[in-house]
Amino acid sequence: MASLSDRVASLGGVGHLRPAPGTWGSAVVLPFAWAGPWACLAVSVLCLVLGFWALRDRTDDPGWVVVDEGAGQALALAAVPAVAGLGFLAWVLGxxxxxxxxxxxxxxxxxxxDRQPGALGVMGDDMLAGAFAAIVLICARIFL
Structure with missing residues (x-):
């Protein structure tokens, strides 16, 4: 049986799905977009805190660790505007x-x-990727 920290790191086992566990880890938080930006931000912070806890003793980043993808993807989703219908789905997929x-x-x-050791490198690259995605989405919202 997996330890609690391994279950957190794999987002309840999602990280063991194949192929592309990182993509599955990102996809698992997509439904939170319908709860709005504050919910997405809360999920991001929760995944970040739990991820640092779960990865506190790790020096590697195995493919099944996807809590970082959940945190970063939720951060990106926090920038999705509240629009009706298929437009909302387009923003979520974007x-x-x-x-x-x-x-x-x-x-x-x-x-x-990403090249930094330990939990900082594992969690940090995904949080920055989420922030970059959010910035692009915010700029698109301004200019569209």
Missing amino acids: AFALFRLFDIAKPGPIGWI
Whole structure:
């Protein structure tokens, strides 16, 4: 049986889904978008705090650890505007795509923090990827 910290780190086992556990870890928080930006922000902070706790003794970042994807994706979703109908779904899917793009490509500071040891590196790159995605979404909201 997995330890509590391993269950938290895998978001209740979602990190063991294949293929692409990081994508599954990001997808599992998507329903929170319908609860609004404050709920998404709360989920992000909760995943961040629990993630640091669950990863406190780890020095590696195995693929099944996806609490970081949950935290970063929820942060990106906090920037989704409240619009009606299919427009809302388009924003949610945009947030998902942007977060995954930044999380996988790891441009600039995202790559740098990813190389830091321990929980800081594991959690930090996804939080920055979520912040980058949120910034792009906010800019799109301003200009569209």
